[in-house]
Amino acid sequence: DTAVSQTPKYLVTQMGNDKSIKCEQNLGHDTMYWYKQDSKKFLKIMFSYNNKELIINETVPNRFSPKSPDKAHLNLHINSLELGDSAVYFCASSPEGLLEAFFGQGTRLTVV
């Protein structure tokens, strides 16, 4: 009964590759997010979607492209991966209006 699930949990890839991370929530929430957690554990918002529409796009390289096929899914595609993209990426969701965010288990991306 996982509420917010991400796949894969670990991803190791070479510089220059393109990769995707998938996220699904079964909570019926309208809003989904992608956060990036760096090596110092700092969590920073990347994108926010509400009902499949992009609401917030923080200062993120355009190599990162989120896609929301429906309000239960928010995938993250990354082109031309760089070493600095290595981090843990968290998907989260929240109900309409800001209440607490529910987080997935994270995807640890390592670019070599």
Next chain:
Amino acid sequence: AQSVTQPDIHITVSEGASLELRCNYSYGATPYLFWYVQSPGQGLQLLLKYFSGDTLVQGIKGFEAEFKRSQSSFNLRKPSVHWSDAAEYFCAVGAGNTPLVFGKGTRLSVIA
């Protein structure tokens, strides 16, 4: 813009001792405040939240937090720490329909 400061990067306490983790926020109106816990290799789990009303809020795992508007603080407390409480703790602030803004986290170590 909202911001959160967690002044303590790392705290070590003895098992059975009391705990207080500090959090200060910056926001113009009444914020929504949260504490999350992240165990190694895991996602973030909500411990407790404050929206309005009673300024002392109870959470899961025996944690509580007190909202003090005059000090712009939302400190997390636990009367008796267990070894399983060792983790990273994040304070977060939210408002309206904007994503949560997180502090940089406090790592809690518990010694016997």
